[in-house]
Every structure is written in structure tokens, then in C-alpha cells.
Amino acid sequence: MHARIFVTLKNGVLDPQGQAIEGSLSSLGFEGVDAVRQGKIFDVKLEETDHEAAKEKLAQMCEKLLANTVIENYSIEIVD
Template sequence: MKARVTVTLKNGVLDPQGQAIEGSLASLGFGGVKGVRQGKVFDLVLEATDEAAARTQLTGMCEKLLANTVIENYQIEISN
């Protein structure tokens, strides 16, 4: 089973890397970009065959390691 976990900063949390990317895009001639938020993507391959069990396992991974839940949100997508 394959899974993708996308981690992004919560609204209201400053994103200096996103701001730097936005400034760089403007300096490269890509005008009109109004707000960049950066994040992380994790692609995992799980041995689990039960989607509910996989989601529980992935949630634990996010809560303990993949995301800083104080300042980040995460989204889990599972495919076979």
C-alpha cells in the first residue's frame, strides 16, 4: 500500500522560506505571485493491507515524527 503525507505550516505561522521563494520568483521575472507557502511531502510504501490500519499507523507517524503538530498540519492520502 502506498501513502503520501503532505505537511504544511498552519495558517498564521510565519513562513520565511516561502517568503524567500516568493521574492526569488519575482526577481526571476515571475510576477503576480502573491503568497508562497512551503511544505514537505513524504511518500511511503507500507506492508499494511487494511486501509484503516494503515491510516492509524500513518497518523501515529505524523504525530510522533513527520509533523510538528504545534505549527504544522498534515494530510494523508492512501492508494493501493
């Protein structure tokens, strides 16, 4: 089974990298970009065949390592 985990900063958390990207886009002539927030994507391949068990295992991975839940949110998508 293949899963994708999206980790993003929570609303209200400063995102200097996103702000730098936003400024660079403007400098390159891409007008109309109001805000950019950066994040991380993890592609994980599991031997698990049960979708609910896989989501539970992936959530535990996020809580323990992949996301800093104080300042980040995460979402899990089972791809196949």
C-alpha cells in the first residue's frame, strides 16, 4: 500500500520560507500571488493491506516523528 502524508504549518505560525518564495515569485513577474505557505510531503510504502490499520499506523508516525504537532498539521491520503 502506498500513502502520501502532507505536513503544513498551522495557521498563525510564521512561515519565513513561504514569505521568501512569495517575494521571489513577485520578483520573477508572477503577480497576484497573495500568500505562499510551504510544507512537506512524505510518500510511504507499507506492507499493510487494511486501509484503516494503515491510517492508524501512519497517524502514529506523524505524531511521533514526521510532524511537529505543536506547529504543524498533517493529513494522510491512501494512494493505492
